[in-house]
Amino acid sequence: KAGVTQTPRYLIKTRGQQVTLSCSPISGHRSVSWYQQTPGQGLQFLFEYFSETQRNKGNFPGRFSGRQFSNSRSEMNVSTLELGDSALYLCASSPDGAGNQPQHFGDGTRLSIL
């Protein structure tokens, strides 16, 4: 069974630009969550999508947004990039939205802002 697939693996952007990251969950998984990992703040929850609806949201500014498609694939978008947005962005999927099943992570997208 293929794991969680994130594209691209690496991205370099400049301040003020916007970026879109993509995530394909494990086949059959319907819940997709996004996390940001930085050396200073660790792993922080961004948002969760289930059945094309955002169900949970972390404490990030509105520049961070996402969506989920009918095939459960998800994208996240960051607009007006700032230097502090440099991070590893991780996507995780789980079978459903119950919260009592483990989330499995993709390899992440490493975003660097110049």
Place this chain on the structure above:
Amino acid sequence: QKEVEQNSGPLSVPEGAIASLNCTYSDRVSQSFFWYRQYSGKSPELIMSIYSNGDKEDGRFTAQLNKASQYVSLLIRDSQPSDSATYLCAVNMAAGNKLTFGGGTRVLVKP
């Protein structure tokens, strides 16, 4: 106070010994607890999940949960150099899938 707390380490253990990692959490209603292992430059990999009080064993790993004390731990028996990594404690504190992570404990297993 952080919602999920771990000792950052490094926790240095000799090869073959037991590594003991601890994690405390603040939300009493949390129901789902997970341990992930993360190698440098890689993404987190699920090791264990635990949902009820007591011990849960899987190979060389044992997770322990005490909801009254808001405490979850991970034991790694017969530690190997390949176990050297950062171990992340994660707690699902909300409806749905929203994991709150501790800062991680770095483990170094010395041959």
